[in-house]
Amino acid sequence: MASILTVDDSASMRQMVSFTLNGAGYDVVEATNGKEALEVAQTRHFDLVITDMNMPLMDGISLISELRKLSEFRFTPILMLTTESGADKKQAGKAAGATGWIVKPFDPERLLGTVNKVLG
Amino acid sequence: MTIDMAQFHQVFFEESFEGLEIMESGLLDMDHGVVDDEVINSIFRAAHSIKGGSGTFGFNEVSEFTHVVETLLDEMRDGTREVTTEAVAALLGSVDVIRNLLVAARDGAEVDEILVKAKYDDLQGMLGATSSEQEQPSVVAQAPPSDPSDPTTLGWHIVFTPLDHLCRTGNDPLRIIRELSGLGELQVGVDISGIPELSKMEPETCYMSWDMRLKGDVPRADVDEVFDWVEDDCDLVVMPILSDEELQQPETNAAGIEEAIEQPLVERRQEGRRKEERRSPLDRRGSDRRAGASMIGSSSIRVDIEKVDSLINMVGELVITQSMLSLVGEDFTMDRIDRLLDGLDQLERHTRDLQESVMLIRMLPISFAFNRFPRMVHDLGVKLGKQVELNMSGESTEVDKTVIEKIGDPLVHLVRNSLDHGIELPQQRLAAGKPETGNIELNAMHKGGNIIIEIRDDGKGLVVEHILEKAIEQGIASPDQEYSDQQVYEFIFQPGFSTTNSVSETSGRGVGMDVVRRNINELGGSIVIDSETGEGTVFTIRLPLTLAILDGQIISVGSETYIMPLVSIIESFQIRPEMVNMVAGKGETVKLRDEYIPIIRLHEIFGIKDAKTVDLCSGLLVVVEGDGRRSGLFVDDLIGQQQVVIKSLEDNYQQIDGISGATILGDGSVALILDVPGIFHLASGRELNGDYAAERADQLADSAVGSGDYV
Numbered sequence: 001m002a003s004i005l006t007v008d009d010s011a012s013m014r015q016m017v018s019f020t021l022n023g024a025g026y027d028v029v030e031a032t033n034g035k036e037a038l039e040v041a042q043t044r045h046f047d048l049v050i051t052d053m054n055m056p057l058m059d060g061i062s063l064i065s066e067l068r069k070l071s072e073f074r075f076t077p078i079l080m081l082t083t084e085s086g087a088d089k090k091q092a093g094k095a096a097g098a099t100g101w102i103v104k105p106f107d108p109e110r111l112l113g114t115v116n117k118v119l120g
Numbered sequence: 121m122t123i124d125m126a127q128f129h130q131v132f133f134e135e136s137f138e139g140l141e142i143m144e145s146g147l148l149d150m151d152h153g154v155v156d157d158e159v160i161n162s163i164f165r166a167a168h169s170i171k172g173g174s175g176t177f178g179f180n181e182v183s184e185f186t187h188v189v190e191t192l193l194d195e196m197r198d199g200t201r202e203v204t205t206e207a208v209a210a211l212l213g214s215v216d217v218i219r220n221l222l223v224a225a226r227d228g229a230e231v232d233e234i235l236v237k238a239k240y241d242d243l244q245g246m247l248g249a250t251s252s253e254q255e256q257p258s259v260v261a262q263a264p265p266s267d268p269s270d271p272t273t274l275g276w277h278i279v280f281t282p283l284d285h286l287c288r289t290g291n292d293p294l295r296i297i298r299e300l301s302g303l304g305e306l307q308v309g310v311d312i313s314g315i316p317e318l319s320k321m322e323p324e325t326c327y328m329s330w331d332m333r334l335k336g337d338v339p340r341a342d343v344d345e346v347f348d349w350v351e352d353d354c355d356l357v358v359m360p361i362l363s364d365e366e367l368q369q370p371e372t373n374a375a376g377i378e379e380a381i382e383q384p385l386v387e388r389r390q391e392g393r394r395k396e397e398r399r400s401p402l403d404r405r406g407s408d409r410r411a412g413a414s415m416i417g418s419s420s421i422r423v424d425i426e427k428v429d430s431l432i433n434m435v436g437e438l439v440i441t442q443s444m445l446s447l448v449g450e451d452f453t454m455d456r457i458d459r460l461l462d463g464l465d466q467l468e469r470h471t472r473d474l475q476e477s478v479m480l481i482r483m484l485p486i487s488f489a490f491n492r493f494p495r496m497v498h499d500l501g502v503k504l505g506k507q508v509e510l511n512m513s514g515e516s517t518e519v520d521k522t523v524i525e526k527i528g529d530p531l532v533h534l535v536r537n538s539l540d541h542g543i544e545l546p547q548q549r550l551a552a553g554k555p556e557t558g559n560i561e562l563n564a565m566h567k568g569g570n571i572i573i574e575i576r577d578d579g580k581g582l583v584v585e586h587i588l589e590k591a592i593e594q595g596i597a598s599p600d601q602e603y604s605d606q607q608v609y610e611f612i613f614q615p616g617f618s619t620t621n622s623v624s625e626t627s628g629r630g631v632g633m634d635v636v637r638r639n640i641n642e643l644g645g646s647i648v649i650d651s652e653t654g655e656g657t658v659f660t661i662r663l664p665l666t667l668a669i670l671d672g673q674i675i676s677v678g679s680e681t682y683i684m685p686l687v688s689i690i691e692s693f694q695i696r697p698e699m700v701n702m703v704a705g706k707g708e709t710v711k712l713r714d715e716y717i718p719i720i721r722l723h724e725i726f727g728i729k730d731a732k733t734v735d736l737c738s739g740l741l742v743v744v745e746g747d748g749r750r751s752g753l754f755v756d757d758l759i760g761q762q763q764v765v766i767k768s769l770e771d772n773y774q775q776i777d778g779i780s781g782a783t784i785l786g787d788g789s790v791a792l793i794l795d796v797p798g799i800f801h802l803a804s805g806r807e808l809n810g811d812y813a814a815e816r817a818d819q820l821a822d823s824a825v826g827s828g829d830y831v
Contacts, residue, residue: 010169012132013176020123054168056161068288074324077290083172091352099290100349105175105183108123117299 002119003027003044007037007051007063008081017050020108021115034058038066041073048119049078050102053089061096068097077118081106125177132173133226139166140222141491143215148494151208157197163211164193170218179225182218185236188243189214195247210246212495214239273360275304275336276343281329281355288324291350297330299346304336333361427480434474441466479668480518486564486573487515488524493535493562500539507546507557508539514564519571522667526643527573530636534575534659535560537633542579542657552654554578566665570645570687573661582651584608591617609649613637641746641797643667644687662687670766670793672783674759675742677722678730683764683783683793684742690750692742692758700736710741710752717743720803721754725778732756746796751803762786766793778802 004026006017011032018028029046031037033055041049049067053060060080067073077099082089090101102114146163167190174182189211195201217239224231278300282293300306309331316327334343340358347356445463448456490512501508519527543549543558550556561576584605591597591611611617615634640647645663664670664687672683695710700719703709708719719741723731733739733756741752764783769776769792780795 009165010173011135012128012173013169015131016123016125016128016176019128023123054165056165075287075290077292083168083175094289094352097289104172107176108125118295120295120298 001025001027002047003029004048004050004115005029005031005037005040005046007031007034007049007055007060009033009052009055013052013081016108017111020111024112024116026115026119034060034063034066037063041067041070045072046076048115049073049076050081050115051078052081053093061092064093064096064098079114079118129177129226132177133222136170136173136222137219139170140215140219142166144212144495145491147208147212147215148498150203151205151212151498155203160193160197160203164190164197167193170222174222174225179221181231181236182221182225185214185221185240186218188240188247189218191247192243207246210242212498214243273337273362275361276334276338276340277357277359277361278332278334278343279329279355279357280332280347282326282350283353283355284325286326286350286353289350289353291353293326293328293330296346296350297332300332300334300343303338303342303346304334306335307333335361423481427477431474431477431481434470434477437470438467438474441470475669479520479665482521482668483518484521484524485516486519486524486571489519489528489531490515490562490564492528492532496532497535497539497560500536504539505545506539506543508543508560509557510560510562512562517564517566517571519564519663520665520667523571523643523663526639527661527663530639530647530661531562531573531575533633533636535562538575538577538579538657538659542577542581544580548580552580567662571663571665573663575659575661576656577658578656581653581655581657582609582612582649583653587611606648609651612649613647644670644685646687646745668766670764670783671761672764672793673742673761674785674791675722675755676732676757676759677726677755678728678732680726680728681759681785681789681791682722683762683791684744684753685780685793685796686761688744688746688796690743690745692740695736695739695741697737708736712743715750717750717752718803719752719754720799722799723754723756725799725802744796746800749800751800753799764791764793 004021006014006021006028007030008014008017009032014030014032018030021028029040031040034051035058037049037051038058051060051063058066060082064078064080067076067078078097080090080093080098080101081104082093082101083104093101099118100114102111143163143166146159146166149159150163167186171183171186171190174180174186192201192207192211196203196207201207217236221231221236223229280293280296286293297306297308301308311329311331312327314327314329315321321327340360343358347354441463445460445467448460448463452460493512494510497508497510538560543560544552544554546556549558559578561574563572563574563576565572588597588603588608588611591608591614592599594617596611596614596617597603597608613633613636615632617632617634637647640661640663643663644667645661647659647661649657649659651657670683671686673686673689675682675684699710699712701709701711701716703716708721709716710719711717719736721734722728723734736754739754739756740758741754742758743750743752762785764785766781767783769779769781772782778795778798778801779792780798781793782790783793785791
């Protein structure tokens with residue numbers, strides 16, 4: 001079973017993402033900000049990371065560049081959840097090493113479609 | 121798969137309302153000149169989350185409105201917009217609108233659309249004033265429509281050359297090819313000429329490129345979308361195929377490789393489909409269960425995990441003590457009495473600890489009741505033209521959840537009062553030699569098993585003469601009597617009392633201080649005023665820590681045992697014959713330190729026939745206070761003080777005048793808990809209606825006594 005780390009400071013978004021991916025048979029771990037996510041990432045493996053951008057303590061961009069420094073996460077797909085469809089945010093994310101993005105608002109079907117696509 | 125989004129709504133609303141509070145308190149900080157990045161960031165984040173969530177969960181009015189707010193905040197955050205008082209005020213106003221919209225979305229209630237529209241236009245106006253952007257409220261990102269000038273294509277010729285670093289972004293060329301093959305029939309050719317010899321190969325670098333032909337009438341946008349994430353990580357050429365010749369097999373310089381790619385692809389796709397079928401029934405079950413769960417628990421409480429852990433710990437201790445006691449009891453002999461007593465000691469300690477732990481679960485920090493005040497004081501101060509600073513302390517003091525819910529309105533009333541009647545206008549303050557800015561303090565603290573809440577202002581204070589004059593005018597006070605300052609302040613709590621002739625918008629809302637006192641009394645608490653003319657006023661509210669347990673005085677009348685709330689007892693003493701007087705209109709009274717206190721004989725009120733004594737001088741008089749009045753309750757004896765667990769009579773039997781509840785004593789018998797104001801009420805009814813009331817009280821007493829069986 002593929003394992004996914006979802007990072008979001010919003011409890012309802014976390015709940016929605018977890019519920020959707022759990023239902024599709026993925027093993028989902030939640031973190032509420034970049035700092036927490038990084039701590040979890042240092043202890044175990046994930047096949048995919050889905051992270052929000054705006055978070056307290058450590059934002060998505062910093063999380064992505066920190067994750068890319070860990071040998072375990074050099075090639076792991078990392079998706080950004082972003083409402084800012086503006087190019088600069090995506091660029092910054094890409095520059096930090098993000099694989100791609102999911103534009104908010106999204107529905108469970110689209111989320112699952114993208115995740116299935118990435119994880120094959 | 122379909123997922124019922126409604127199951128996430130409760131959490132969404134909870135966190136959104138929390139977010140609004142964060143925005144509000146942040147904006148108020150900004151209003152006071154605190155403009156650091158972290159404050160703006162936290163406000164922005166809260167708005168951002170509300171927008172994102174409301175968009176996701178389909179509350180489009182909320183997300184559209186919040187979008188404008190977010191844009192404004194974003195400009196403040198990156199410094200392109202100045203933080204002005206007007207902007208902060210506008211944002212504060214929009215917090216209210218968002219709250220309104222959220223409540224409407226949650227309860228399906230009406231929205232004040234005119235107000236929302238006005239505010240929306242306001243904010244748009246502000247945005248337009250400095251920025252030229254015409255950003256639309258976010259909608260679900262849509263792919264641009266395919267170029268209408270595009271003739272119907274036979275397919276696309278795609279040359280995909282990943283740059284060296286493509287793999288390092290977690291992207292996988294195979295994923296992209298797989299996705300393309302999902303759009304139509306795909307022929308793939310690969311160029312592996314770039315692959316170096318093994319010893320020079322770097323595993324993180326992508327050396328291959330692909331030449332592909334996608335057959336079918338596929339919109340260009342769909343193809344672009346596949347490459348969306350890697351746009352900048354590859355060289356990409358996408359050309360329409362217009363003639364049949366172009367559709368032929370692409371050149372491949374690695375024979376057989378296409379087959380190798382094609383083969384596992386098909387397998388994977390089928391596997392994927394099988395998985396999908398397996399999952400769907402599971403999904404349904406999952407979402408049904410969650411939906412069921414969201415129906416209940418509307419009155420939920422968030423409990424710190426530490427509290428639960430300590431509870432479990434306590435239970436563990438109890439179990440150990442229990443097993444130890446049963447061991448002692450197995451074949452008990454008198455020489456083991458010490459161990460039995462030890463065990464009982466432990467049992468008592470653990471039971472008390474357990475009780476405290478359970479109580480803690482219902483406890484919430486008083487900040488839940490305090491958090492509305494910064495905003496309220498700010499808005500009111502502006503409206504009244506007064507400069508006020510609000511200082512709060514002890515916000516983390518924990519109180520019973522019910523207390524939090526019920527203390528809000530009285531506190532609002534008191535703070536409004538302090539602002540409206542206490543704090544002077546800036547010029548008046550200056551004239552009185554005080555700083556221009558007034559000060560209101562809200563303090564909470566624990567004191568001897570009670571919670572004390574102080575509302576303290578440095579305003580003009582109460583003028584005793586003024587209050588007394590008004591009280592006499594309104595027939596509450598008698599002109600001939602001497603009153604102490606404290607007694608004069610008490611008049612403020614009388615129904616209908618008001619010191620101002622004109623009713624101001626702020627305070628005179630028909631809710632008087634009598635209601636404030638009644639609400640506090642209902643919580644088993646009390647309120648007192650202290651004031652210094654010209655210096656300010658302090659309201660001190662004393663509340664019990666919890667409503668489930670009461671510190672009680674056990675009293676006896678005849679064969680009956682009652683519990684009197686300790687908090688309402690002033691003193692108790694034995695009456696001497698010379699203290700008793702008959703006062704017209706008041707009946708029996710006792711003169712205590714120049715004050716005439718009416719006597720209420722409990723045995724008469726409750727119709728107890730076997731009272732030990734009816735002679736005032738051989739029983740005891742307990743002076744109690746309730747509803748701002750004092751009376752002496754005549755009882756046989758005081759037995760002892762004890763914490764008792766309150767059992768509701770209404771839940772188990774029915775409401776009874778003069779009785780607030782019941783409890784079970786150590787020996788298993790039931791004792792009724794006296795409701796002091798209710799007893800005053802019963803007693804005054806007796807005086808007015810004579811025998812009829814006495815009879816009624818008898819009946820009540822009978823039913824009250826009989827009720828013991830039901831509890």
